[in-house]
Amino acid sequence: MADKKKAKAPAKKAVEVESPEAIAHKVKIMADGIVGQIKKQEDPIFTTQQRGRSNVEFSEDKKVLTLGDKTTSRNFLNIGHAKKFMQTMMVAEKTHNYLLENKTASIREVYYELKHTLGKSKENTFEDQTESDACIVDLEHSVDTIREKLNLHANPKGTLYGDITLVDRKHNEDEFNAAKLGRGGWSIMSRVEPEEIEIKKVSADYVLVIETEAMYERLVEEGFAKKNKAILISTGGQAARGTRRLVHRIHKEQGLPVYMFTDGDPYGWYIYSVVKQGSMALAAHSDFLAVPDAKYIGMTLEDVEDFGLQNVTEKMKEGDVKRAKEMLDYPWFQNNEWQAELKKAINLKIRIEQQALANRSLSFVADEYLPKKIKKKEFLP
Amino acid sequence: MADKKKAKAPAKKAVEVESPEAIAHKVKIMADGIVGQIKKQEDPIFTTQQRGRSNVEFSEDKKVLTLGDKTTSRNFLNIGHAKKFMQTMMVAEKTHNYLLENKTASIREVYYELKHTLGKSKENTFEDQTESDACIVDLEHSVDTIREKLNLHANPKGTLYGDITLVDRKHNEDEFNAAKLGRGGWSIMSRVEPEEIEIKKVSADYVLVIETEAMYERLVEEGFAKKNKAILISTGGQAARGTRRLVHRIHKEQGLPVYMFTDGDPYGWYIYSVVKQGSMALAAHSDFLAVPDAKYIGMTLEDVEDFGLQNVTEKMKEGDVKRAKEMLDYPWFQNNEWQAELKKAINLKIRIEQQALANRSLSFVADEYLPKKIKKKEFLP
Numbered sequence: 001m002a003d004k005k006k007a008k009a010p011a012k013k014a015v016e017v018e019s020p021e022a023i024a025h026k027v028k029i030m031a032d033g034i035v036g037q038i039k040k041q042e043d044p045i046f047t048t049q050q051r052g053r054s055n056v057e058f059s060e061d062k063k064v065l066t067l068g069d070k071t072t073s074r075n076f077l078n079i080g081h082a083k084k085f086m087q088t089m090m091v092a093e094k095t096h097n098y099l100l101e102n103k104t105a106s107i108r109e110v111y112y113e114l115k116h117t118l119g120k121s122k123e124n125t126f127e128d129q130t131e132s133d134a135c136i137v138d139l140e141h142s143v144d145t146i147r148e149k150l151n152l153h154a155n156p157k158g159t160l161y162g163d164i165t166l167v168d169r170k171h172n173e174d175e176f177n178a179a180k181l182g183r184g185g186w187s188i189m190s191r192v193e194p195e196e197i198e199i200k201k202v203s204a205d206y207v208l209v210i211e212t213e214a215m216y217e218r219l220v221e222e223g224f225a226k227k228n229k230a231i232l233i234s235t236g237g238q239a240a241r242g243t244r245r246l247v248h249r250i251h252k253e254q255g256l257p258v259y260m261f262t263d264g265d266p267y268g269w270y271i272y273s274v275v276k277q278g279s280m281a282l283a284a285h286s287d288f289l290a291v292p293d294a295k296y297i298g299m300t301l302e303d304v305e306d307f308g309l310q311n312v313t314e315k316m317k318e319g320d321v322k323r324a325k326e327m328l329d330y331p332w333f334q335n336n337e338w339q340a341e342l343k344k345a346i347n348l349k350i351r352i353e354q355q356a357l358a359n360r361s362l363s364f365v366a367d368e369y370l371p372k373k374i375k376k377k378e379f380l381p
Numbered sequence: 382m383a384d385k386k387k388a389k390a391p392a393k394k395a396v397e398v399e400s401p402e403a404i405a406h407k408v409k410i411m412a413d414g415i416v417g418q419i420k421k422q423e424d425p426i427f428t429t430q431q432r433g434r435s436n437v438e439f440s441e442d443k444k445v446l447t448l449g450d451k452t453t454s455r456n457f458l459n460i461g462h463a464k465k466f467m468q469t470m471m472v473a474e475k476t477h478n479y480l481l482e483n484k485t486a487s488i489r490e491v492y493y494e495l496k497h498t499l500g501k502s503k504e505n506t507f508e509d510q511t512e513s514d515a516c517i518v519d520l521e522h523s524v525d526t527i528r529e530k531l532n533l534h535a536n537p538k539g540t541l542y543g544d545i546t547l548v549d550r551k552h553n554e555d556e557f558n559a560a561k562l563g564r565g566g567w568s569i570m571s572r573v574e575p576e577e578i579e580i581k582k583v584s585a586d587y588v589l590v591i592e593t594e595a596m597y598e599r600l601v602e603e604g605f606a607k608k609n610k611a612i613l614i615s616t617g618g619q620a621a622r623g624t625r626r627l628v629h630r631i632h633k634e635q636g637l638p639v640y641m642f643t644d645g646d647p648y649g650w651y652i653y654s655v656v657k658q659g660s661m662a663l664a665a666h667s668d669f670l671a672v673p674d675a676k677y678i679g680m681t682l683e684d685v686e687d688f689g690l691q692n693v694t695e696k697m698k699e700g701d702v703k704r705a706k707e708m709l710d711y712p713w714f715q716n717n718e719w720q721a722e723l724k725k726a727i728n729l730k731i732r733i734e735q736q737a738l739a740n741r742s743l744s745f746v747a748d749e750y751l752p753k754k755i756k757k758k759e760f761l762p
Binding site: 103104105106108109110112113115116117124153155156157159166167168170171172174176180181182183184185186187188189190197212213214217218221236311312353355356357358359361362 | 484485486487489490491493494496497498505534536537538540547548549551552553555557561562563564565566567568569570571578593594595598599602617692693734736737738739740742743
């Protein structure tokens with residue numbers, strides 16, 4: 001069985017663990033500063049990193065999107081800042097309590113938990129979740145951490161299959177191997193921090209990240225993971241944070257290469273970009289989430305010719321062509337391979353789906369397409 | 382541990398198993414009929430059930446949507462029918478082969494597998510997946526089965542957690558308990574037919590079906606399933622067929638009651654309707670998918686008053702108000718409780734989300750809201 005296979009000995013790295021108490025302490029230091037200002041009868045100031053395009057950079061060194069050095073401050077005695085200042089303090093207090101009480105919360109729950117009418121006024125603390133979400137991001141930046149470590153999370157999405165053993169330290173030390181859960185696999189949690197989810201053992205040569213659930217099911221049915229010593233992770237469209245974090249961790253802790261398998265279209269390329277380089281909105285957290293070494297295995301427009309898939313391409317909509325043109329300027333697509341791929345798509349105005357490989361045969365993707373590409377290292381960078 | 386708890390002794394029923402060979406045989410009988418007509422030089426005719434509103438009925442007896450007796454035929458020698466006739470035969474042959482070869486396919490793969498250009502013409506077998514999807518439905522009706530038993534499936538979605546032991550007979554006889562997979566739970570497959578997925582043991586008093594993944598995670602974190610002997614199933618919005626089939630099977634085979642927990646709005650009520658009564662589009666398959674005994678636990682507009690949630694309701698959009706008005710006419714909402722609930726929503730024009738319960742406290746839903754409602758049987762029918 002899978003467990004008995006000899007594990008590869010990749011460049012495993014120590015897991016960096018930061019305790020909830022340590023994170024709570026960071027939040028408290030920030031809050032203590034504010035309290036100190038108040039006691040000195042100064043105008044309390046909350047400082048965080050500036051967001052938005054003007055402060056997002058592509059680090060040529062790390063090969064990921066990062067946030068620049070620009071900061072932004074909010075003064076409580078500025079009438080334009082006062083409400084947001086209050087909101088940020090409310091969120092900070094809440095997350096501090098979550099950490100000490102060993103609770104986690106979805107960002108929607110945070111909004112609902114904090115929403116109330118102030119005193120006898122008709123003024124609500126929050127009108128909309130976008131307001132509390134913004135405070136969460138401010139807090140992440142201010143205390144230099146990610147929301148997962150503040151015990152916050154968004155919705156989960158994504159599935160894991162393959163010879164990887166996880167331990168949930170916060171749930172009876174459950175230990176399970178994701179190749180032994182039938183064909184369904186493990187439903188990836190919204191938070192998979194190393195303090196809670198331990199990657200105990202991995203016996204695989206690489207991680208294959210797959211855009212569609214249906215292709216994931218195809219590869220499971222074909223026994224692909226076992227035959228090829230692969231870990232399969234489906235994102236079900238754009239990858240949720242929990243899924244990105246898990247891919248990042250397997251890559252970093254176990255030293256496994258990551259290959260991305262998406263539809264050959266702007267949406268697929270964007271999914272790849274986000275897993276690889278991080279996203280504009282989360283540029284500050286690339287160190288926790290991005291996998292700059294990830295490679296793109298397909299679908300490509302070369303595949304259409306190489307495998308005779310001309311009959312099963314789809315036309316690109318105008319919006320897709322426009323997005324493909326924008327992608328020509330992305331820093332991580334500044335190489336001959338991607339420029340050629342994008343230009344080909346723009347000229348031909350076609351896209352190709354993963355499942356179009358079924359036109360050859362159902363098992364073609366598992367028996368030929370993927371193994372050959374991986375063997376020959378036919379990747380886009 | 383959960384396994385050692387005394388299992389309830391509900392009215393367990395024998396599992397009806399239909400082998401792939403038996404289904405393949407049904408398809409072959411249909412095809413043999415066509416071949417016989419051709420050999421007799423007759424115009425080949427394919428007959429299936431008529432779909433659409435005009436042939437959908439609400440069975441007062443079974444309390445589910447069903448398809449009426451009207452049939453529709455397609456003659457190969459009718460130029461308006463010929464292409465669809467050919468398409469249907471292609472799909473029938475394909476599924477027959479899947480069954481004999483022990484393969485399954487997504488409905489998108491079927492489309493891609495069968496799409497090609499005919500001979501030297503410029504005519505494609507299929508232009509669009511809607512064409513092959515329609516043939517699949519025709520075939521299901523014609524041979525009186527569901528696509529899952531034809532080895533076809535759509536995308537999976539949904540997660541399972543709780544003291545339920547499943548065995549995947551087609552995957553090394555994997556046996557696992559969905560309460561022991563950490564907090565992530567089991568990712569429900571797109572097909573969970575009894576021939577392949579055995580429900581080996583359930584130690585629980587009821588099934589709680591939950592609309593949002595985030596509420597599911599909340600209940601898992603609160604230890605709700607163990608404390609209350611509940612099986613938790615999240616649908617992540619509208620329930621996928623695999624999830625509906627699993628809920629149906631646990632209910633039918635294990636005799637467990639099913640409670641639905643959705644947002645209090647037309648979308649939530651629709652999710653409830655589909656799980657309970659089946660859907661218009663799949664009216665022929667209610668016997669495989671519907672749970673007419675399911676009860677609605679919340680959210681209700683009474684909850685808003687009972688638990689002081691006035692601050693955290695949301696306004697209904699005009700489209701939602703319109704849908705709520707339409708729901709007044711649904712056969713299964715023809716009772717005082719639902720009429721009152723719907724009218725209240727229409728008058729107040731508000732909706733209430735599951736996560737709004739966080740306004741009381743994060744654990745309120747698990748410690749008070751759900752246990753009290755279940756104890757007092759405060760359900761909508």
